[in-house]
Amino acid sequence: MPIHHLKAAPGLPPQDASDTADTVAIMLARLRAGREEAARDYARRLDGWSGDGTPELSQEALAGAHRRLPVTLCEDIAYAHANIRAFAEAQRASITEFETELRPGLVAGQRLLPLTCAGAYVPGGRYAHIASALMTITTARAAGVPQVTACTPPGKDGPHPAILHAMHVAGVDRLLAMGGVQGIAALAFGLFDLPEADLLAGPGNAFVAEAKRQLFGPVGIDMVAGPTDSMILADATASPRRVALDLVSQAEHGGTSPVWLVTDHRPLAEAVLHEVPRIIETLPEPNRQAAATAWEALGEVMLAENREEMAAQADVYAPEHLHAQCAALDWWRDRLSAYGSLFLGAETTVAFGDKAAGPNHVLPTGRAARYTGGLSVHKFLKCVTWQRVEPRALPELARASAGISRAEGMEGHARAAEDRLTGPEARLGGL
Numbered sequence: 001m002p003i004h005h006l007k008a009a010p011g012l013p014p015q016d017a018s019d020t021a022d023t024v025a026i027m028l029a030r031l032r033a034g035r036e037e038a039a040r041d042y043a044r045r046l047d048g049w050s051g052d053g054t055p056e057l058s059q060e061a062l063a064g065a066h067r068r069l070p071v072t073l074c075e076d077i078a079y080a081h082a083n084i085r086a087f088a089e090a091q092r093a094s095i096t097e098f099e100t101e102l103r104p105g106l107v108a109g110q111r112l113l114p115l116t117c118a119g120a121y122v123p124g125g126r127y128a129h130i131a132s133a134l135m136t137i138t139t140a141r142a143a144g145v146p147q148v149t150a151c152t153p154p155g156k157d158g159p160h161p162a163i164l165h166a167m168h169v170a171g172v173d174r175l176l177a178m179g180g181v182q183g184i185a186a187l188a189f190g191l192f193d194l195p196e197a198d199l200l201a202g203p204g205n206a207f208v209a210e211a212k213r214q215l216f217g218p219v220g221i222d223m224v225a226g227p228t229d230s231m232i233l234a235d236a237t238a239s240p241r242r243v244a245l246d247l248v249s250q251a252e253h254g255g256t257s258p259v260w261l262v263t264d265h266r267p268l269a270e271a272v273l274h275e276v277p278r279i280i281e282t283l284p285e286p287n288r289q290a291a292a293t294a295w296e297a298l299g300e301v302m303l304a305e306n307r308e309e310m311a312a313q314a315d316v317y318a319p320e321h322l323h324a325q326c327a328a329l330d331w332w333r334d335r336l337s338a339y340g341s342l343f344l345g346a347e348t349t350v351a352f353g354d355k356a357a358g359p360n361h362v363l364p365t366g367r368a369a370r371y372t373g374g375l376s377v378h379k380f381l382k383c384v385t386w387q388r389v390e391p392r393a394l395p396e397l398a399r400a401s402a403g404i405s406r407a408e409g410m411e412g413h414a415r416a417a418e419d420r421l422t423g424p425e426a427r428l429g430g431l
């Protein structure tokens with residue numbers, strides 16, 4: 001039986017993405033030419049920034065932000081930071097440098113070199129993205145990046161103190177209160193006396209994502225992240241109310257964030273369809289409107305014949321967050337193969353992973369989980385190689401390299417290879 005939709009998604013009204021691309025291209029060209037003055041101008045016009053000097057915040061401002069926060073929130077941030085750091089450090093320890101002898105006398109190796117400077121974008125806007133500050137900066141630090149710069153929108157009265165405190169705890173070196181395309185440009189071009197970032201990391205809205213995409217090449221990026229998406233796989237063991245709550249929690253991200261349920265148990269699907277609108281109604285505004293739009297336009301409920309069919313559907317959607325609320329969790333862990341982050345069992349929830357559990361929440365969206373995982377220490381490290389040759393390896397290596405070179409039509413390469421068969425003295429003598 002093919003997958004049967006109990007609720008299909010009508011989709012959002014079409015939007016012209018090329019508008020965003022054009023806007024960002026014009027902004028980046030202006031920022032490249034006009035540098036700090038252009039950045040200040042955009043900050044005033046788009047974000048109501050009122051300064052006229054540097055938007056940089058001092059280390060004292062970062063270190064003192066906790067005084068404006070409840071102690072319990074500082075404890076929560078410390079708890080989340082410890083988990084995120086522990087996970088990133090375990091990730092770092094799982095990859096190693098090595099040296100190997102491929103043939104007698106032919107030695108090669110791998111080194112893991114941290115980037116010199118990472119630039120972290122921490123979104124502002126509707127929500128105070130405390131967790132994003134922790135996820136990006138902590139991971140760069142765990143990778144051993146010596147300079148971490150960051151920017152975040154200025155807000156009405158400066159960035160949220162909890163974002164500042166989270167950045168301080170995560171260990172940021174320099175911070176600009178500057179958002180959007182001008183913030184990204186400041187990190188990439190080294191405006192306001194920042195070091196130029198080697199890599200731009202962190203989520204943001206469509207303008208931020210497009211700016212990263214257009215700058216990619218001369219500067220690295222973690223990924224192009226679109227609106228967040230989530231899928232729940234639930235069998236007869238799942239609680240409809242809990243599944244409905246989880247779907248609503250991720251629809252809350254915004255009207256462009258799809259949530260999907262796949263189940264092999266029709267009564268569960270029907271109960272969830274009944275519950276979701278009721279739970280949405282109880283949310284405060286503007287979250288209620290965001291979740292309602294996401295659910296109505298993009299929410300899907302799919303009925304499958306069995307668990308294999310459910311898993312196959314997850315592989316097709318390749319969701320950013322994939323949550324199995326099913327029996328036999330080991331089967332699901334072994335079988336599922338396309339997701340940014342997997343949540344196993346009804347005891348956990350994507351909200352844990354979003355905020356405090358430890359694995360990174362900057363994850364591939366829009367089916368990018370078919371080809372990449374999320375933000376990790378790997379993105380902040382260059383996996384580079386080296387090689388060295390002893391005389392006993394030379395005859396075979398030079399012969400094979402010269403042979404392939406000539407077959408390719410590359411005589412210069414062949415001669416360079418064969419020259420290694422004679423000692424350095426002979427080369428000097430021949431000059």
Ligand SMILES: NC(=O)c1ccc[n+]([C@@H]2O[C@H](COP(=O)([O-])OP(=O)(O)OC[C@H]3O[C@@H](n4cnc5c(N)ncnc54)[C@H](O)[C@@H]3O)[C@@H](O)[C@H]2O)c1
Pocket residue numbers: 023046047122123124125126127129132153154178179180181182203204205206207208225226227228253254361362363365
């Ligand atoms: N995938 C993840 O892991 C993850 C995590 C957290 C947040 N997010 C995403 O981050 C995003 C946050 O978006 P946001 O808008 O709240 O904050 P944001 O910081 O990404 O963007 C705000 C900036 O956008 C710029 N901007 C606004 N309107 C503009 C316009 N018309 N032209 C040019 N620039 C403009 C402004 O300069 C402003 O500073 C959301 O899309 C959210 O889903 C993703």
Ligand SMILES: [Zn+2]
Pocket residue numbers: 228249250253350351354
């Ligand atoms: Zn979320």
